[in-house]
Amino acid sequence: xxxxxxxxxxxxxxxxxxxxxxxxxxxxxxxxxxxxxxxxxxxxxxxxxxxxxxxxxxxxxxxxxxxxxxxxxxxxxxxxxxxxxxxxxxxxxxxxxxxxxxxxxxxxxxxxxxxxxxxxxxxxxxxxxxxxxxxxxxxxxxxxxxxxxxxxxxxxxxxxxxxxxxxxxxxxxxxxxxxxxxxxxxx
Numbered sequence: 748x749x750x751x752x753x754x755x756x757x758x759x760x761x762x763x764x765x766x767x768x769x770x771x772x773x774x775x776x777x778x779x780x781x782x783x784x785x786x787x788x789x790x791x792x793x794x795x796x797x798x799x800x801x802x803x804x805x806x807x808x809x810x811x812x813x814x815x816x817x818x819x820x821x822x823x824x825x826x827x828x829x830x831x832x833x834x835x836x837x838x839x840x841x842x843x844x845x846x847x848x849x850x851x852x853x854x855x856x857x858x859x860x861x862x863x864x865x866x867x868x869x870x871x872x873x874x875x876x877x878x879x880x881x882x883x884x885x886x887x888x889x890x891x892x893x894x895x896x897x898x899x900x901x902x903x904x905x906x907x908x909x910x911x912x913x914x915x916x917x918x919x920x921x922x923x924x925x926x927x928x929x930x931x932x933x934x
Contacts, residue, residue: 748835749827752781752810754794754901754908756827758803758915759849761790763923765803770929774870778821780813782834793905797912815839818846822871823878823926825849825919828896844882848895853918855881855888856925864925874926 749756756779763777788810790798795805818824818839824846826832835846847855856877863884865876897918900911924930 748780748782748813748824748831749897750781750783750831750899751788751901752779752784752786752812753788753791755897755899755911755915756781757790757805757808757810758794758798758801758912759825759827759919761798761803761805761808762801762916762919765801766920766923766927769802770927772870772927775874775923775927778817780811780817782813782831784810784812786810786812791901791908793900793908794912796905797908801912801916813838818842821845822874823847823852825852825922827899845878847881847885849897849915849918851885851888851895852881852922854894855884856921858884858888865928868928870927873928877922877926 760777760779763775767773767775790805790808798805813835815838818835819842821842822845824835824842826835826846826848829848832846832848836843859880863880865873867873867876897911897914900908
């Protein structure tokens with residue numbers, strides 16, 4: 748979840764799709780949306796370039812608006828900023844335990860002891876176990892106020908887009924690997 752749904756969140760969505768394709772699972776899916784979506788627009792050109800460099804494709808992507816139903820049916824909701832998280836929770840309060848900023852989820856994952864990491868064999872059950880563990884440990888992590896946000900690269904330089912792409916990949920890929928029990932060279 749991000750603002751316009753043309754840079755950060757589609758990058759995360761399509762990186763997840765590339766990861767799932769590479770490991771050969773249909774159990775891992777992703778949908779992105781924006782709280783101020785530029786509905787119907789394609790991915791920003793720089794974001795699409797960064798995605799391609801990370802092994803993903805923007806083919807067929809169109810921006811869409813956030814709806815509470817998206818959060819309510821998701822096993823895990825990742826937002827790019829704390830403000831996006833607040834909007835999600837205002838509109839879908841039952842999603843509290845499974846809604847994190849991307850960086851928050853990655854930081855909490857780093858705190859999980861091995862005994863709390865997922866052990867199930869199915870991707871779906873591993874994901875459920877991971878989200879439960881993240882929710883239990885969330886309060887132990889005390890990030891600084893800005894450390895949980897992935898900055899918006901919209902209308903910024905290609906260098907900024909590259910940095911944001913790397914930020915998203917560094918935070919997202921370990922979560923995907925843990926949720927699936929798989930390591931992949933997609934980076």
